[in-house]
Amino acid sequence: MKPDKQTLQSWMNGDLSGEALHTVEKWVSENTQELEEMLNWDQTSQMLRENIVPEQDPPYPDFFHHKIRQSIEEEPRSYDSEKKTPELRDHSANSLWSRMRYLWAPAAVAAMTVCFYAGTQMSSSTTGSADLAGLGGASASQTAEIYVPQGGVSASVYENEQSGVILLHGLEAIPDAMDIVSAAPSGKPYPNTSEMVLVKQMNPNYL
Amino acid sequence: MKSILQFKRGLIALLCLFFLAEAPAQDSGKDQVGELVTTLYFATNGEASLAGASAQNVSEELAAAMRREKSLQYKNYKVLGKDQQPVFRSYENWASPLRPSEEILLRFESQGKALEQSMRMDLELWLSREKMMKADRVLKIAKPLFIGGPDWRGGKLILGVELISLK
Incomplete structure (x- = not known):
């Protein structure tokens, strides 16, 4: 049975006796090499303790640690920004532009199509709202669009x-x-119905 | 001498071209594309004679057609006046069923090419020189449009608008 370190230390100091002394001496005689290694480690540790200065905080430790943490936090960002030189950045932008330039034409066509469709929809919706306003809440027909200019007058459509x-x-x-x-006709200005063609207003549907 | 002759010929040719260009072009917008009949009815549940001595009776067929529509159901119908006017290709026209009275007028104008049996039209009802209604509507032949107007003498004035032909 391998004696523990404290027992070995006592044995080396000559403090052991009796059965304990006998046991240690027996183990030492059988494990001489291991004992030498243990003694070397102990000597190395002793030498290190004697020659290395114990840990000491730097002056103004809080300030020092704060600056260290700040440097660590800023390091990745500065690395990313400095990693790409202006030439590299220009090169990457040009590369992106060169890749995208083939998409501009179809994108423009698609945008024009969307705008055209939106324009037609806006025109239709405007007409519809005017009709509803003219109807004054009355029922509407799919085939008629009614506008009632006089206030207090409304229209209903039946089909x-x-x-x-x-x-x-x-x-x-x-x-x-x-x-x-x-x-009898009054004297107010009014189209002369007997002339049939009264106001020559070209119909835009034929233009 | 020869150059002077060529100059004269050229001048004459230019003058001819100028007058040809200035000649009045045929206005196709005045072409008649259809005919519209407007009829003013007096509908009442009371005495039909209130419409006046000149009012005419309505055919039973027409009266039955008007009674089919709930909003036009009256006991008696009378015709107060009728007007038939052409529909122009791109000019407006007016119908005055009470001619020479201008108390009730209908302004109408085609809004597109005539189809086989129908035409989209812009219609305006004018009462006492005020526009009361504007409608964009597809009129079909043999399918009249009745416009329920103001009350008068206990009854109601109804303007019938019917497209009777298309060209």
Whole structure:
């Protein structure tokens, strides 16, 4: 049985006796080489302890450690920024540009297509909102777009196979005393209906 | 002498070209592309004679057609006036069913090429010289559009608009 270090130390100091002394001497006689190594280690450790200055904090240790930590934290960033020289950076940008330049043409065409489609959709939606405003909340027909310029007047649209109906609500009643059939034209400026072609306004649908 | 002659010929040719260019071009916009009939009806559940002595009766067929629509269901119908006007290719036109009265007018204008049996039209109803309604609508032959207008003498004035032909 290998004696522990303290027992060996006691044996070397001559403090052992009796059975303990006998046991250690027996182990030493059988393990001479191992004992020599242990004694060498002990001597090496002793020599190191005697020649190396014990650990000492530098002056202003907090400041020193803070600067060390700051340097460690900044090191990766500075490394990334300094790793690429201006030439390298220009080269990488040019490389990216050269790779992307073949995508500009299809990207431009796609953008124009999207803008064109969006434009057509915006035009349609504008027409629809004007119709709803004109209807004043009344029911709308798919085949009719109604605009009612007079305030307080609204329109309803009904449809069947034989006819269509636009019903105007809120119109001022014509006085019963008025004979609308023989009512004379007033002097207000108004298109002369007998001339048929009144306002020569070109229809843009034919242009 | 020869150069003077050539100059004169060239001048005459230029003048001819100038007058040809200035000649009035045929305006195809005035071409008639259809015909529209507007009829003003007086619909009432009361006395039909209130429409006046000149009012005419409505055919039973037409009365039945109007009664099919709930909003136009009345007991009696009378015709107050009728007007038939051409539809121009690209010019507006006006119909005045109560001619010479201008109390009720319809402005109409085609909004596109006529199809086989229909045409998209811009319609405006004018009452007492005020625009009351503007509609963009597809009119079909033999499918009248009835516009329910103002009340009058206990009844309602209804303007019938019908496309009767297309060219």
